[in-house]
Amino acid sequence: MVRFTHVPIRAGEETFIVKCDIKRKAEPLELTVRTTCYQVEMTIKYKYQNETRTLYSHFPNSINLGRLYERIPCNVEFIFTNIGTAPWYFQCEPDKIANESHELKMSLSTAAGLVLSKDSRSVSLSIVATKKNTFTDIPFSIKITKGPEFNILFSGNAAMPEYTLSFREYDFGPKILLNKYDKGAYCVELIITNMDDTPIVLTKTSEDPDFLNVDLLSCVIQPRSRIQVPVSFIPLTAGVRESTIRLVFNDVKEETVHIKAEGVKLDILLMNGKDEMIDLGIVEVNKTVRREEEIRNNTQCTVPVWLEMTVANDFIATVTPKTFEMRPNSSSKIGVSLTPKKRGALYNGDVTLHHADYKIPLLSMTCLGGGYDISLNRQHVPFPAVIIGSSVVEHVCLVNQGEYPARYEWKMDSQVRQLFNIAPQKGNSNPGSFIPFEITFYPTKLFKSITTEVCCMLSNGQTLAMKLTGACLELPPSKEVIEFKTPVRKELINTILLENKTYTPWTLFPVLSGKYYSGEDRVEINPNGKLDYEVRYNPLLSTTEDKKHMGSVFFAFPDGRCMLYSLQGETMPPEGVSTILWTVTAKEETPKSLEVENWLYEPQRMKVTFSRTDRGNPEMFIIQGPEFIDLPPKCVKPYEVHLYALQEGVSNWKIEMMNERLKEYLWYSLTLNV
Known part of the structure; x- marks a missing residue:
């Protein structure tokens, strides 16, 4: 294997021949090698605070970071773009010595990397100031393999965030206890203002006690703006309470707000x-x-x-x-x-x-x-014909159905006073009262009829008018004498026949005189009708031979006639009140009670006596009781008797109670069964 190394010195295509001598071969081996060399081409831009600019390799690039906040990172983004054909590598190198001298910390999201043809990559540089300082020309380099080197100089200053609090201590003072949880009852707003040109991150790190509510967890305060944090005192128990609110700005600076309050009872x-x-x-x-x-x-x-x-x-x-x-x-x-x-x-x-x-x-x-509601029960009082020299009485009531009392007084001129009298003349009318007035008609001269009006003046300014009518006749001779004879205190009724021989109904107003005589004061007789008028004689006291109970009854008829009857009453001894049967045991004292009634409207003192009415020996019985009994007017009172019998048998007795002043008495018939 043969390895060839080619180091191009310019961009473009190159062709060259490589000759290789081979042993045992007459001619050398020729190889034609063709290469293409590409130039490294790129653009590098940085982005900081929404501003994007291009970096250049032929001179230092100055980046002013402006104002940084202590311990708050600021980010610079580098954008690597390969505009050529050949890929290339980049290497980012901050100056460690310069960073440490200015107490800055730089960290990269990626320190090195490969950028392919027609591709881009981003690298984030985070810069953190560890304390307040000012820095200038802090170097930072970006090296491109087989390419240029970019030098960057950073400048700026680091400071704490600027803000204000509306208060750092607040005393709610005494506040009334709440019956239920209500965070809006006692509330104050803590105003926090960001004085900087960059946002501030605010975080509450303290927990709210049971009596305090701070409506804040975490928020961002925009530059040159403020927020309002509601702080609520919720007093559910009495006493002084204190708490501290802890606030952290940009995770760096801590502030405390002291709150004091007192819960008191409403009194x-x-x-x-x-x-x-x-x-x-x-x-x-x-x-x-x-x-x-x-x-x-x-x-x-x-x-x-x-x-x-x-x-x-x-x-x-x-x-x-x-x-x-x-x-x-x-x-x-x-x-x-x-x-x-x-x-x-x-x-x-x-x-x-x-x-x-x-x-x-x-x-x-x-x-x-x-209010006042006072009236007369009668507005017209007709009097029957009155015999001259006599009088007749009618009754009227003043009814107070209101809620206020009032004084009243009757007003009558002198001529009216010669014929009528009203008693009482004046007085007070209380709420709910019925005041009876007795109106007496006593004419002193003859006249067929008279009509007049009297007024009752009230203290509230009200006037109550009442019409009075009547007539005065000569006294006729008595037609006959009607005699009454009855035991004292026992009523007896006699009748007088009245006859209407006309074809119109009659209304008569009989006039009775005499202490113990009574009858209807108004009767009606149908046309061609008859009526037995009852005269009641109820003597309460006994008569004597020379002093009878005298009276009269007068009838004035619409046809002009009139009749006068004389009344004469005579009493007999009183009947026994009752017959009493008492059963007692021999040789044993027995108490008994007797009900005694006073028939008069005046008090009486009665002397009590016991007498035996059969032929037996009264000494075989002992009957004891008070010698006198005092009776209040018109009432019933018990009389206590103690009995003691010496032998068996039946006896009859009489209990008599005598008013020694009036010579009036009552008696009881008593039968004792021993």
């Missing part, structure tokens, strides 16, 4: 605890009642609050002010007003203080919408 209350329940009573319709209350903030911070008052359909309820701020340990006054729009409407409402999700009931209020 707002009504100054006067007695006003927690306010009863405004009765308020007149369309009139406003206002109350002023004072509330105190015992919380160690300013509290923004708003007030709410229960709304009701029939009331206008307002509270002022609606919204306000309460400073620490200070008091504020609020006004509460109610206006009822309807009578009888009841308001039960609350005033509630709101702060965030807190609801604090301050006070409760009750109010009744009221």
Whole structure:
């Protein structure tokens, strides 16, 4: 084997003859060798910060890296392009001594490589400044096999990134505890501004405690711009809390932000605890009642609050002010007003203080919408015909169905006062009351009819008018005497026949006189009809021989006639109240009770006596009780009796109770079964 080596000195095709002498051969062996030589052709460009330029081999290439940041790599990309036919190798060599002297570190993605014909390759050079410095003409070379060498001089300066923080310490101060997690309740924005012309990578390396939320993990701050980082305090428990936020810029520079805050309990209350329940009573319709209350903030911070008052359909309820701020340990006054729009409407409402999700009931209020509703139950009072010199009484009620009291007074001129009297003349009408008035008609001269009007003046300015009508007749002679005879306290009824012989109905108003006589004050008789008018005699006291119970009944008929009857009552001894049967055991004391009724409208003191009515020996029985019993007016009272029998048998007794002043008595029939 024969190896030939050819070293071309120019590009192009070459042909040459190689002669080789071979032993035992007369002629040398000739070889014709044809070669083609290609010239190395390339372009090398670099790309830095979006700028691309071409490198030249015949003079040094200066690349100004500008401003670098400490420990932040900057990248320069070299692009190798083979524009020729023959492939070639490249070799990148940074100057180690120069790099170390300026404390720069250079690293290549590929230090050497082959570039084929019509192909390209990229190599990334990373330059990192290890500290702040300024460097000039740091050499870097690129060698091409069988080709030129490219020399590069790097210049620039290294510095820390420039930025500002809006604060490095922040104290939230006292803040009210939250009922639930809410990172938006107490929030402040940390503003971070990039003062440089290159982006800054910001990373939060600290973990958030349970009371703090920092809405940041990692981000890029563009040149000459700012970001807002929300920092939220979330107080769920009371006490002072502190924490530190750690921020790293470009993985090089660390900054700390100290946060301090305190969680406090909300403490707002009504100054006067007695006003927690306010009863405004009765308020007149369309009139406003206002109350002023004072509330105190015992919380160690300013509290923004708003007030709410229960709304009701029939009331206008307002509270002022609606919204306000309460400073620490200070008091504020609020006004509460109610206006009822309807009578009888009841308001039960609350005033509630709101702060965030807190609801604090301050006070409760009750109010009744009221007004005046006073009237007479009769606007026209017709009196029957009255005998001259006598009188008749009618009754009218003043009804107060409103919610307010009022004073009243009857106004009558002097002429009316000669005929009518109203009692009481003046007084007070309370809500829900019925005040009866007694109107007496006492004419002193004869007239067929009279009509007049009287007024009841109320203190609220209201006037109630009432019409009065009546007539006065001469006293007719008594038609007959109607006699009554009955045991005292036992009612007896006699009748008087009344006859209407006309073809129109009659309405009569009988006039009765006499203490123990009564009857209907109004009767109606049909045309051509008859009516038995009942006169009741109910004597409460006994009569004597010379003193009977006298009375009269007068009828005035629409046809102009009138009748007068005299009434004469006589009483007999009273009947026994009841018959009592008591069963007792011999030689054993037995208590018994007896119900005693007072039939009079005045108190009575009754003397009690016991007497045996059969022929037995009263000494075989002992009946004991109080000697007197005092009875209140018109009531029933028990009378206690103690019985003791010495032998068996049946006996009859009489229990008598005597009013020694009036000589009135009542008695009981008693049967004892021993």
